[in-house]
Amino acid sequence: xxxxxxxxxxxxxxxxxxxxxxxxxxxxxxxxxxxxxxxxxxxxxxxxxxxxxxxxxxxxxxxxxxxxxxxxxxxxxxxxxxxxxxxxxxxxxxxxxxxxxxxxxxxxxxxxxxxxxxxxxxxxxxxxxxxxxxxxxxxxxxxxxxxxxxxxxxxxxxxxxxxxxxxxxxxxxxxxxxxxxxxxxxxxxxxxxxxxxxxxxxxxxxxxxxxxxxxxxxxxxxxxxxxxxxxxxxxxxxxxxxxxxxxxxxxxxxxxxxxxxxxxxxxxxxxxxxxxxxxxxxxxxxxxxxxxxxxxxxxxxxxxxxxxxxxxxxxxxxxxxxxxxx
Amino acid sequence: xxxxxxxxxxxxxxxxxxxxxxxxxxxxxxxxxxxxxxxxxxxxxxxxxxxxxxxxxxxxxxx
Numbered sequence: 001x002x003x004x005x006x007x008x009x010x011x012x013x014x015x016x017x018x019x020x021x022x023x024x025x026x027x028x029x030x031x032x033x034x035x036x037x038x039x040x041x042x043x044x045x046x047x048x049x050x051x052x053x054x055x056x057x058x059x060x061x062x063x064x065x066x067x068x069x070x071x072x073x074x075x076x077x078x079x080x081x082x083x084x085x086x087x088x089x090x091x092x093x094x095x096x097x098x099x100x101x102x103x104x105x106x107x108x109x110x111x112x113x114x115x116x117x118x119x120x121x122x123x124x125x126x127x128x129x130x131x132x133x134x135x136x137x138x139x140x141x142x143x144x145x146x147x148x149x150x151x152x153x154x155x156x157x158x159x160x161x162x163x164x165x166x167x168x169x170x171x172x173x174x175x176x177x178x179x180x181x182x183x184x185x186x187x188x189x190x191x192x193x194x195x196x197x198x199x200x201x202x203x204x205x206x207x208x209x210x211x212x213x214x215x216x217x218x219x220x221x222x223x224x225x226x227x228x229x230x231x232x233x234x235x236x237x238x239x240x241x242x243x244x245x246x247x248x249x250x251x252x253x254x255x256x257x258x259x260x261x262x263x264x265x266x267x268x269x270x271x272x273x274x275x276x277x278x279x280x281x282x283x284x285x286x287x288x289x290x291x292x293x294x295x296x297x298x299x300x301x302x303x304x305x306x307x308x309x310x311x312x313x314x315x316x317x318x319x320x321x322x323x324x325x326x
Numbered sequence: 327x328x329x330x331x332x333x334x335x336x337x338x339x340x341x342x343x344x345x346x347x348x349x350x351x352x353x354x355x356x357x358x359x360x361x362x363x364x365x366x367x368x369x370x371x372x373x374x375x376x377x378x379x380x381x382x383x384x385x386x387x388x389x
Contacts, residue, residue: 106334275328287344294327301334317336317373 005036005061005181008052009091010081011043012074013101013151014067018092019043021168022064028175035182036061052080060085062181064164068094068101068310069152073145082158087186089177093167093260095154096192098310100167102151103302105309105316109147153310163192167260167307170246194245198264199257203239203248205229211281216296219256230256231281236303241273260307269313271304338369 011019023029038044039060040052063085069078082088093099104112117123117130135142154160164177177193180186187193195202207229217234224230230237230251238259239251250257263270278297284290297303305312329339343362347355 106336271331275331278327297327299334300327301331304331312335314332314335314337 006039006059007032007036008040008060008063008081008085009038009043010040010063010065010077012065012067012077012095013070014092014094014099016043017168018066018094021092021166021171021174024168025171025174028171028178032178035178049077049080052084055084057083058086062087062089064089064091065095065154066091068098069148069154069157070101071145071147075148075157078154078158087161087181088154088158089162089164090154090160091164092169093165093262093307095160096163096165097262097308098151098153099307102153102308102310103306105150106302109149113147150316151310153308156310161189162187163190163262165192165194165243165261166246167258170249173245192243192262192265194243194261196265197244199239199242199244199246199248199251199261202244202246203229203251205251208232212283213281213293214283215293224254226254231277236278236297238270238274238304238306240277241267241270258306259304262308262311270308271301271312271314274304275300337372340365340369341372 009019009022025032032038039055040047042048060081063081065078065081065088067074069075090096094101098105107115113130117125118128131144133144133146162177164173166173173193180193200207206227211229211232213231213234215234216236219230219235222233222235224233224235231239235256237251237256239248239257241263242257242259243261243264246261248257259270259274263273267273278294282290282293284293294300301309309316329342332339332342343365345358347358
């Protein structure tokens with residue numbers, strides 16, 4: 001190998017968990033360092049935008065982007081990484097599908113700001129002070145990025161080559177991705193580097209032939225049987241629509257699947273698939289009965305699109321209907 | 327539940343309606359479809375394309 005590969009890690013609207021996941025590969029990071037130079041990683045070292053801007057176009061082998069695209073600076077970062085990288089990987093659920101930040105898409109940016117700076121119980125802001133995008137400090141003009149009207153998944157802003165799903169991505173798939181680059185045996189463009197079936201296929205819990213649910217319960221309010229399918233116990237689990245590859249980590253630990261790997265290859269819309277899965281296991285003879293049972297699910301859209309609201313087919317339509325208009 | 331989801335997504339839940347009708351209830355079938363069609367017409371088109379317009383706009387802004 002004449003030259004080392006070049007990797008870049010770009011954080012965006014994220015919690016930092018994806019960056020932890022990179023470090024979490026433990027000693028494999030040494031192999032990565034042997035294989036590639038990390039030319040940009042602002043979370044680990046003091047890299048600035050101009051360091052990335054100075055690199056030749058396409059000179060980075062793989063640019064890993066984590067986080068949703070929430071403000072105009074994120075858009076700049078996404079485009080810059082695309083310009084400098086041969087391959088761009090959407091790293092983690094937020095870059096892949098909008099993730100948790102895209103749950104904010106249920107509200108407008110103004111509504112979110114109002115909540116954040118005016119009505120949160122721990123906020124005392126009688127003058128209604130808001131952060132300004134520009135401020136003339138004695139040392140010069142200071143600026144802040146502008147929050148866009150919603151959070152976007154990375155491929156809604158730039159062309160994306162591969163996806164590493166998860167919240168955060170798991171070590172074995174990060175290693176698989178790095179090994180694919182090292183060996184030159186790359187999967188087809190657009191591949192989600194994880195399993196191809198559903199979490200239920202990996203789940204060790206026992207399932208009966210026919211699921212019959214007459215009541216949905218919240219997981220923290222009941223003792224669940226560790227041997228039995230959670231859905232059969234009336235606990236909402238995203239396993240049927242969610243891509244596998246995590247070895248059913250949450251379900252094995254006694255928690256329901258939250259859907260962080262996103263939909264499987266043959267699911268178009270995660271929420272629609274989950275709604276249909278729930279409908280098929282609910283036992284009700286009359287509309288009222290179905291309403292009662294499904295009424296236990298307080299926030300179906302938030303639950304079914306927990307990690308992927310930005311990629312939902314319906315999208316959030318503003319201006320037609322406000323269910324909780326004040 | 328679907329109506330609730332539509333509401334959360336900012337769509338009017340009135341756009342969804344489920345009726346059970348037998349094949350022998352031709353008149354009721356026609357009346358139901360006509361009624362629902364009128365309701366949907368009254369609601370008008372969904373403000374579609376919002377998303378694309380927003381991304382395009384943001385791109386211009388981010389320059």
